Amino acid sequence: xxxxxxxxxxxxxxxxxxxxxxxxxxxxxxKTTLPPPPAPTPQAPxxxxxxxxxxxxxxxxxxxxxxxxxxxxxxxxxxxGRMVRLRARLARSQTTLGRGLLELLSRDRLDDDVWDEIEExxxxxxxxxxxxxxxxxxxxxxxxxxxxxTPSEVRALLRxxxxxxxxxxLDRTLHTSAPGERPAVLLVVGVNGTGKTTTTGKLARxxxxxxxxxxxxxADTFRAAAxxxxxxxxxxxxxxxxxxxxxxxxxxxxxxxxxxxxxxxxDVVIVDTAGRLHTKTGLMDELGKVxxxxxxxxxxxxVLLVLDATTGQNGMRQAQVFGEVVNITGIAxxxxxxxxxxxxxxxxxxxxxxxxxxxxxxxxxDDLAPFDPEVFVDALLGD
Ligand SMILES: Nc1nc2c(ncn2[C@@H]2O[C@H](COP(=O)(O)OP(=O)(O)OP(=O)(O)O)[C@@H](O)[C@H]2O)c(=O)[nH]1
Numbered sequence: 451x452x453x454x455x456x457x458x459x460x461x462x463x464x465x466x467x468x469x470x471x472x473x474x475x476x477x478x479x480x481k482t483t484l485p486p487p488p489a490p491t492p493q494a495p496x497x498x499x500x501x502x503x504x505x506x507x508x509x510x511x512x513x514x515x516x517x518x519x520x521x522x523x524x525x526x527x528x529x530x531g532r533m534v535r536l537r538a539r540l541a542r543s544q545t546t547l548g549r550g551l552l553e554l555l556s557r558d559r560l561d562d563d564v565w566d567e568i569e570e571x572x573x574x575x576x577x578x579x580x581x582x583x584x585x586x587x588x589x590x591x592x593x594x595x596x597x598x599x600t601p602s603e604v605r606a607l608l609r610x611x612x613x614x615x616x617x618x619x620l621d622r623t624l625h626t627s628a629p630g631e632r633p634a635v636l637l638v639v640g641v642n643g644t645g646k647t648t649t650t651g652k653l654a655r656x657x658x659x660x661x662x663x664x665x666x667x668x669a670d671t672f673r674a675a676a677x678x679x680x681x682x683x684x685x686x687x688x689x690x691x692x693x694x695x696x697x698x699x700x701x702x703x704x705x706x707x708x709x710x711x712x713x714x715x716x717d718v719v720i721v722d723t724a725g726r727l728h729t730k731t732g733l734m735d736e737l738g739k740v741x742x743x744x745x746x747x748x749x750x751x752x753v754l755l756v757l758d759a760t761t762g763q764n765g766m767r768q769a770q771v772f773g774e775v776v777n778i779t780g781i782a783x784x785x786x787x788x789x790x791x792x793x794x795x796x797x798x799x800x801x802x803x804x805x806x807x808x809x810x811x812x813x814x815x816d817d818l819a820p821f822d823p824e825v826f827v828d829a830l831l832g833d
Contacts (some may be wrong), residue, residue: 569586585633642726649756658689666690669703686815730775784809
C-alpha cells in the first residue's frame with residue numbers, strides 16, 4: 451500500500467512539474483515576434499567644421515534633359531549697314547592705297563616720276579594692269595584741267611576715279627528671292643581655304659538676320675571637317691544642315707538639300723561645294739553635275755565665287771578656271787581685312803566680268819557685309 455501511495459505521489463509531482471514548465475514556455479505571441487532591440491550604433495566622431503561644409507552640401511542633381519539641351523539658337527543682326535560698321539577693317543588698304551595715292555596726287559609738281567609712283571602704288575594694290583593704265587590716263591587729264599589742287603579737290607578727284615573703276619552701277623543684289631513657291635538656290639564655289647565654308651555659314655546668319663529661313667547643304671564631302679564646320683554654323687542659328695556620307699556624291703547632297711528646302715518651304719538653300727582644283731575636267735564634271743542635279747528640282751539662282759583677297763594674281767587665275775566651268779553670278783571677296791591689296795575689287799570684276807557682292811572683313815560670325823562701293827572708297831581715302 452505504501453508503495454502505491456509513493457508511486458501516486460511521484461506521478462502528482464511529475465504532473466505538477468509538467469504544468470509549471472508549460473506555463474513558463476507558453477508566453478504571449480506578441481512578445482515572441484518582436485524584433486530584438488537594435489544594437490546601439492557607434493557614434494561617428496564629428497568632422498571638423500570646414501570639412502562638414504564641403505562634404506554635406508551636395509550639388510543639386512541635373513535632370514538628364516538639361517544635360518542634352520540643344521544649343522541656344524542665336525538671333526543674328528540684319529545685314530544693313532554692316533560695311534559702315536566694318537570700314538575700319540580696311541585700314542591696311544587705306545594706308546597703302548588710299549593715303550598713298552592722296553599724298554602723291556597732292557604734290558605740287560606731278561612729273562613722270564610721280565606718275566610712275568602712282569602707277570606702282572596701283573599695281574602693288576592689285577588693281578590690275580589694264581585698270582591701272584586707265585586710271586593713270588584719266589587722272590592725268592583731270593589734273594591738267596584742274597591746274598592747282600586743294601586737298602579736298604584731290605580727294606574728290608580720286609574718289610570719283612576709284613568709283614568709276616569699281617562701277618557703282620553694277621547690280622550687286624544677291625538673288626535670295628525666287629519666283630513662286632520654291633526657295634532661292636545659291637551655289638557657293640571656290641578653292642579650298644579661301645573661306646568658302648565660313649562664308650556660307652556667315653551668309654546663312656546674315657540672311658536669317660534679315661528674316662529669311664535657310665537650309666544649308668554640305669556638298670563639300672571631300673573634307674569631313676567642312677560638313678562639321680557647316681553644321682556648327684547651322685546649329686548656331688537654327689538652320690538645318692543636309693549632309694551626306696564622307697566622300698559621298700556631292701550632287702546627291704545638293705539634291706537632298708534643295709529637296710529639304712522645298713519640303714520645309716524655306717526661303718533660301720545655300721549649297722557649299724568642294725573646290726579641289728585637281729584638273730579642270732574633274733572640276734567641271736563635279737560642279738557641272740551638282741548644278742545639273744539641283745536643276746532637276748529647282749533653278750540655281752546665284753553662283754557665288756569665294757575669292758581670297760590676299761592671294762592676288764594667283765587667286766585670280768584660279769577664279770578664272772571656275773569662271774570657265776560654271777556661270778558665276780557674284781563674287782564674295784574674303785579676308786579684305788588682312789590685306790593692303792584692296793585694289794583687287796577692281797581687277798576681279800574686270801577679269802571675271804562679275805560684280806563683287808559680298809566682302810569678308812574678319813573672322814567674326816557677322817563680319818560678312820554686302821559690298822557697298824561708296825563706303826569702300828570712302829574707307830580707302832579716310833575722312
Ligand atoms: N581675316 C579673315 N579670315 C577669314 C575671312 N573669311 C574666312 N576667314 C578664315 O579663313 C580660314 C579658312 O576658311 P574656311 O571657310 O575653312 O575655308 P574653305 O574655303 O571653306 O576651306 P575648306 O573648308 O577646306 O573648303 C578660316 O580660318 C576662316 O576663319 C575673312 O573675311 N577675314
